[in-house]
Amino acid sequence: MTKPRVVIVGAGFAGYHAARTLSRLARGRAEITLLNSTDYFLYLPLLPEVAAGVLGPTRISVPLAGSLPGVRLVVGEADGVDLAGRQVRYTDAEDRSGSMEYDRLVLAVGSVNKLLPIPGVTEHAHGFRGLPEALYLHDHVVGQIEQATQTTDPAERAARCTFVVVGAGYTGTEVAAHGQLFTDELAAQHPDLGLRPRWMLLDIADRVLPELHERMSRTAHGVLDERGVDVRLGTSVKEATADGVHLSDGQFVPTRSLVWCVGVRPDPLVADLGLRTEKGRLVVDEFLNVPGHPEVYACGDAAAVPDLTRPGSLTTMTAQHAERQGKLAAHNIAASFGQGRRKPYRHHDLGFVVDLGGTDAAANPLNVPLAGLPAKAVTRGYHLLAMPGNRARVGADWLLDAALDRQAVHLGLVPAHSVPLENSAPETPAR
Numbered sequence: 001m002t003k004p005r006v007v008i009v010g011a012g013f014a015g016y017h018a019a020r021t022l023s024r025l026a027r028g029r030a031e032i033t034l035l036n037s038t039d040y041f042l043y044l045p046l047l048p049e050v051a052a053g054v055l056g057p058t059r060i061s062v063p064l065a066g067s068l069p070g071v072r073l074v075v076g077e078a079d080g081v082d083l084a085g086r087q088v089r090y091t092d093a094e095d096r097s098g099s100m101e102y103d104r105l106v107l108a109v110g111s112v113n114k115l116l117p118i119p120g121v122t123e124h125a126h127g128f129r130g131l132p133e134a135l136y137l138h139d140h141v142v143g144q145i146e147q148a149t150q151t152t153d154p155a156e157r158a159a160r161c162t163f164v165v166v167g168a169g170y171t172g173t174e175v176a177a178h179g180q181l182f183t184d185e186l187a188a189q190h191p192d193l194g195l196r197p198r199w200m201l202l203d204i205a206d207r208v209l210p211e212l213h214e215r216m217s218r219t220a221h222g223v224l225d226e227r228g229v230d231v232r233l234g235t236s237v238k239e240a241t242a243d244g245v246h247l248s249d250g251q252f253v254p255t256r257s258l259v260w261c262v263g264v265r266p267d268p269l270v271a272d273l274g275l276r277t278e279k280g281r282l283v284v285d286e287f288l289n290v291p292g293h294p295e296v297y298a299c300g301d302a303a304a305v306p307d308l309t310r311p312g313s314l315t316t317m318t319a320q321h322a323e324r325q326g327k328l329a330a331h332n333i334a335a336s337f338g339q340g341r342r343k344p345y346r347h348h349d350l351g352f353v354v355d356l357g358g359t360d361a362a363a364n365p366l367n368v369p370l371a372g373l374p375a376k377a378v379t380r381g382y383h384l385l386a387m388p389g390n391r392a393r394v395g396a397d398w399l400l401d402a403a404l405d406r407q408a409v410h411l412g413l414v415p416a417h418s419v420p421l422e423n424s425a426p427e428t429p430a431r
Helices: 013-026 044-051 131-150 154-160 170-189 214-227 319-336 372-386 391-403
Strands: 005-009 031-036 040-042 061-063 071-082 087-092 097-101 104-107 111-113 162-166 198-203 230-233 237-241 244-247 252-254 257-260 264-266 281-283 293-298 353-355 361-363
Touching (some): 005 097, 013 031, 013 071, 044 131, 044 170, 131 154, 131 257, 154 162, 154 252, 162 252, 170 214, 170 353, 293 319, 353 372, 372 391
Parallel strands (some): 005 031, 005 104, 104 293, 162 257
Antiparallel strands (some): 040 061, 111 264, 237 244, 353 361
């Protein structure tokens, strides 16, 4: 008999773990193809440490070819899905069109930056969703400090040393916290700078980390205040220009750096399918099946998965959910071919971790609130356990960063035009 063909679109937390789990379950009895825009799985939670020079970019990039035995990798972008003909259309890395047929399809296309209709943002802001954005931000920060030391204009120097982050969720909070430490080290290496670089964190919410418990918010806010980050709550950007940002409170902040971390929205491919969506996410049942298409599964940020622990709600767009849903999709696909029984998606939160750089973190494993070094130990332990590879290399980089001065050079490998806000790479943002 012909082996069943399973196509998985997307290799974020959901797609990667779906492929990995299905490969183990199938044991060669199915043809598994993974379509992804890169040849690596990106461990997004550590992306702020790449931007701050703590970790090298390859440390959080796990090769797909080497870590998914029995899975065929196709590097390309999905262009559309022919549900009637059971085909996925794609464009490969050399702009050639192709298609692949499937018996089972897993849509795990993830998410992209959430855009707001604010004048100037798409032209002057940069997102933080993938390696290109992290490498660009690292280079940009180093370059701004170097340019600031070379100018004799105090106003220009202050503007180049001001970094504005919009969005005080996981990503924005960590970027600002790590960024302040990073620029403090850069300033120490440039004694002629004459001023301390300034980071601002903006959010329309009334507290940082609004999606988490208030104790974690208080811990993170306290660290940011102690570190000197200018946290502005109930405030956002009204307009962005090449010379700075106009805030919603009427103030103008001169800056050359605007980092956009306001949240995510499902990949545009979801809307193009013509299927029912909720809050922009593809509607699925508790078994991760798309209604009316039992051969199609969706998981992660792209899927509106019902939260059985909170009837009437959807699971949040986090890496914890995405990873678990990917594994369950694999089990249910195996069950559809007679191997085991399908199960509904049901979860229990294990807690959350937020790395604030240095020796600071906030965590609540099993709802036990932690701060400082205990939270840092839990946070780093969680990341090492959650990473599907490169653990020794990440641990080594952490040890070297604690023992040695951080190296910072402007390589200029990723120009600004290569990381436009509206085209930022899809992935899953949080823990």
